Amino acid sequence: MRKKLVSVLIAAAVVAGTLAGCGGGSDAGGESQGTDAETASDAGSADAGSADAGSTDAGSDVAAAGGEEGKVINIYSFNDELRTRITAVYSAIENTSDDGTVSTLNDGTEIHWVINPNQDGVYQDKLDEALLNQADAADDDKVDLFAAELDYIVKYTDANVDVAMPLSDLGINPDSDLAEQFAFTKTVASDVNGVQRASTWQACPGVLVYRRDIAKEVFGTDDPVEIGKKTADWATMKSTAEELKAKGYYAFSCYADTFRTYANNIAGPWVEADSSTIKVDQKIIDWVNDSKEWMDAGYFDPTVTGQWNADWFTAMSSSSKVFAFLFPAWGIDTQMVPNWDGEEGAWAVTNAPLPYNWGGTYLVAATGTDNPTHVKEIIMALTGNQDNLTKVAKEYTEFTNAQSVMDAAANGTEFNSAFLGGQNPYGYFADSLSSIKMAPLSSYDQGCVELIQNAFGDYLQGQIDYDTAKANFETAIKERYPEILEIQWP
Amino acid sequence: MQNKRKLVNYAKWGYIFILPFFASFFIFSLIPLVDTIRYSFYEYYRSGIKEIGPNFIGMANYASLIQSDMLKYAGNTLILWLIGFIPQIVIALTLASWFVDVRMRIRCQQFFKVVIYLPNLIMASAFAMLFFTLFSKTGPVNSILMSLGVISEVIDFMRTAFGVRTLAGSMNFLMWFGNTTIMLMAAIMGISPDIFEASEIDGCNSTQRFFRITLPLIRPILAYTLITSIIGGLQMFDVPQILTNGQGNPDRTSMTLIMFLNSHLRSKNYGMAGALSVYLFIVSGILCFIVYKITNDNDPDGSKAAAKAKKKRGG
Numbered sequence: 001m002r003k004k005l006v007s008v009l010i011a012a013a014v015v016a017g018t019l020a021g022c023g024g025g026s027d028a029g030g031e032s033q034g035t036d037a038e039t040a041s042d043a044g045s046a047d048a049g050s051a052d053a054g055s056t057d058a059g060s061d062v063a064a065a066g067g068e069e070g071k072v073i074n075i076y077s078f079n080d081e082l083r084t085r086i087t088a089v090y091s092a093i094e095n096t097s098d099d100g101t102v103s104t105l106n107d108g109t110e111i112h113w114v115i116n117p118n119q120d121g122v123y124q125d126k127l128d129e130a131l132l133n134q135a136d137a138a139d140d141d142k143v144d145l146f147a148a149e150l151d152y153i154v155k156y157t158d159a160n161v162d163v164a165m166p167l168s169d170l171g172i173n174p175d176s177d178l179a180e181q182f183a184f185t186k187t188v189a190s191d192v193n194g195v196q197r198a199s200t201w202q203a204c205p206g207v208l209v210y211r212r213d214i215a216k217e218v219f220g221t222d223d224p225v226e227i228g229k230k231t232a233d234w235a236t237m238k239s240t241a242e243e244l245k246a247k248g249y250y251a252f253s254c255y256a257d258t259f260r261t262y263a264n265n266i267a268g269p270w271v272e273a274d275s276s277t278i279k280v281d282q283k284i285i286d287w288v289n290d291s292k293e294w295m296d297a298g299y300f301d302p303t304v305t306g307q308w309n310a311d312w313f314t315a316m317s318s319s320s321k322v323f324a325f326l327f328p329a330w331g332i333d334t335q336m337v338p339n340w341d342g343e344e345g346a347w348a349v350t351n352a353p354l355p356y357n358w359g360g361t362y363l364v365a366a367t368g369t370d371n372p373t374h375v376k377e378i379i380m381a382l383t384g385n386q387d388n389l390t391k392v393a394k395e396y397t398e399f400t401n402a403q404s405v406m407d408a409a410a411n412g413t414e415f416n417s418a419f420l421g422g423q424n425p426y427g428y429f430a431d432s433l434s435s436i437k438m439a440p441l442s443s444y445d446q447g448c449v450e451l452i453q454n455a456f457g458d459y460l461q462g463q464i465d466y467d468t469a470k471a472n473f474e475t476a477i478k479e480r481y482p483e484i485l486e487i488q489w490p
Numbered sequence: 491m492q493n494k495r496k497l498v499n500y501a502k503w504g505y506i507f508i509l510p511f512f513a514s515f516f517i518f519s520l521i522p523l524v525d526t527i528r529y530s531f532y533e534y535y536r537s538g539i540k541e542i543g544p545n546f547i548g549m550a551n552y553a554s555l556i557q558s559d560m561l562k563y564a565g566n567t568l569i570l571w572l573i574g575f576i577p578q579i580v581i582a583l584t585l586a587s588w589f590v591d592v593r594m595r596i597r598c599q600q601f602f603k604v605v606i607y608l609p610n611l612i613m614a615s616a617f618a619m620l621f622f623t624l625f626s627k628t629g630p631v632n633s634i635l636m637s638l639g640v641i642s643e644v645i646d647f648m649r650t651a652f653g654v655r656t657l658a659g660s661m662n663f664l665m666w667f668g669n670t671t672i673m674l675m676a677a678i679m680g681i682s683p684d685i686f687e688a689s690e691i692d693g694c695n696s697t698q699r700f701f702r703i704t705l706p707l708i709r710p711i712l713a714y715t716l717i718t719s720i721i722g723g724l725q726m727f728d729v730p731q732i733l734t735n736g737q738g739n740p741d742r743t744s745m746t747l748i749m750f751l752n753s754h755l756r757s758k759n760y761g762m763a764g765a766l767s768v769y770l771f772i773v774s775g776i777l778c779f780i781v782y783k784i785t786n787d788n789d790p791d792g793s794k795a796a797a798k799a800k801k802k803r804g805g
Contacts, residue, residue, distance in 0.1 A: 155538040463740040
């Protein structure tokens with residue numbers, strides 16, 4: 001009898017354990033509880049903040065505990081670009097470990113650099129996981145600051161999601177403290193209510209980078225002003241491409257290179273707020289049609305079938321027959337310089353057929369950070385300090401996010417680039433920037449941009465017909481975003 | 491009573507020793523498995539960083555999968571698998587019967603066995619990466635063919651369905667034929683030498699010996715190889731994924747079922763991915779049942795059935 005009782009008890013314990021496991025596994029219950037708790041604590045700390053008017057850390061859990069800063073600052077990023085920039089400008093950093101994972105500040109606080117590659121969405125996966133667990137994480141494991149690229153920044157600055165802290169909650173006044181920043185970089189970093197939730201140190205106006213030797217051979221000159229006339233708009237660019245073709249050169253490496261100039265000039269966002277319909281803009285269709293025409297005419301290098309692959313990098317080397325690339329400042333520094341194997345000074349910069357902006361890394365303070373003061377210092381040091389932005393521009397040939405600094409750079413000679421044969425590219429960057437009409441963003445941009453290029457890449461390569469490409473895009477985008485129900489073509 | 495007490499029961503030690511396996515299976519396999527099946531009936535995914543669901547939607551995931559291109563991807567998977575499997579089984583059978591043939595007396599057998607097994611030791615993804623580089627437009631294969639004058643224009647292997655499928659298939663062939671060879675060798679060596687000897691005395695030539703004796707006698711192992719290879723083929727992922735950068739290019743002709751599953755996981759669509767997994771689970775389950783039937787067959791050569799039939803006829 002006793003034995004039976006014991007076995008019944010054990011069986012009951014096993015069943016209970018199973019059910020408990022299931023309960024823990026179901027995120028529904030846990031998640032909603034977490035949100036409730038967070039809202040409650042937010043409300044509480046907001047009260048504390050208003051009571052203590054001097055406190056700058058309203059909204060953080062720590063504010064209620066007396067403004068004590070955590071010992072570890074976790075910074076999430078997708079490559080070591082952010083680490084090198086912050087290390088270069090944030091004077092409180094005393095030393096960084098050899099493997100680059102931990103930096104120590106002069107007050108003993110440690111910065112932990114959490115770097116995951118962008119490839120295959122790994123970075124966002126890890127970041128999302130951490131942000132969803134933010135409320136329950138121990139203080140030292142909380143995300144404090146993270147990097148977000150323009151293609152997906154809306155995902156994080158969404159006011160409803162509230163994972164990005166408004167800068168004003170950190171004690172930064174965007175109107176006065178970040179007055180020097182270019183207006184569009186502030187607009188794209190703001191949520192629908194106009195509250196700025198991110199800040200960047202770079203603006204990314206795109207230019208046309210061309211080979212001087214090819215220009216001399218085909219056009220008889222490598223003067224940026226003269227070449228600029230030949231690349232002034234798409235119609236002129238086409239006849240220029242014809243001239244290049246006659247001498248056996250290609251205007252651009254592939255159709256993906258020209259994509260950003262079209263995609264950055266779309267009239268409406270890919271997806272309107274709270275809509276489940278993707279609206280493909282006429283500009284994108286123009287890109288498809290123009291690319292097809294160019295492809296058939298032989299203006300693109302047929303060996304290159306997309307960006308970020310070995311063939312594309314080879315097209316930037318001295319053996320290539322490609323005349324020009326369309327790049328913002330970061331592209332010259334991070335893509336062209338390492339892939340160029342000839343002598344320095346072989347390239348020059350001029351205006352692109354259409355002004356555009358490509359990319360940009362934004363700094364976002366994570367809601368629930370336990371280091372609001374340090375986070376504020378870092379954001380200000382990198383994105384709101386004129387001296388630092390001058391330094392970054394000089395050291396890394398970046399087009400930094402400060403109007404006066406960039407004006408000075410365009411007019412001075414100290415920013416001349418050896419890679420560009422002593423040319424000062426900042427004038428062209430500034431020109432491009434002044435005429436940028438920033439495309440309206442949506443949180444679906446990354447998937448749309450990536451998948452439409454894939455789908456129509458097959459079409460441009462002559463693999464499938466136009467309608468199949470459309471159907472393939474629709475299939476792929478619905479796989480990526482299950483909430484998308486309809487795709488409208490112009 | 492006295493006797494009973496003397497009996498020491500060691501069985502519990504057996505259970506204790508296998509407990510760790512069952513505990514870890516229960517925690518790391520069974521619970522996720524049950525969860526996968528459960529979520530397949532739910533709408534459950536992530537939009538941006540917002541979690542949608544889980545909302546119970548019954549069989550909707552299953553229905554929309556049937557309406558999607560799932561069967562096309564199943565077809566792709568089958569084609570990729572066949573391209574790898576047919577040469578694999580032919581070569582493996584030939585090599586296995588050569589290796590065990592006493593008359594051929596192949597030298598350095600051990601060496602060859604190691605060499606043919608080697609590709610299996612390389613990680614599939616690394617192997618795919620290697621092929622990707624070898625067969626790219628600017629890769630060594632193209633430049634060798636060009637300089638030999640075999641081709642006048644570079645071949646873009648990755649842009650034709652034929653090219654990608656052949657590459658993926660031949661990679662699977664290269665990786666697995668060694669493994670199959672060794673398995674079939676073991677099977678052939680398990681056949682009693684008496685039978686071979688007897689057949690030779692009866693004047694059997696080597697072709698007859700292969701088709702009349704070797705093949706029928708290794709039938710269970712052959713079936714086992716076939717079924718496990720189909721199950722492995724169903725799960726084909728890393729090679730085509732890396733070769734086509736996850737897109738199944740061109741025109742999704744080399745998108746396998748698991749790549750399809752993976753593309754649902756980009757949006758953390760646990761519901762849809764769960765339903766797809768259940769479909770795969772059912773197919774694999776049926777295949778496993780078949781292999782179980784075959785390996786547990788107590789009448790592998792059909793002699794008992796034949797005897798029965800004879801009895802009936804004679805009866």
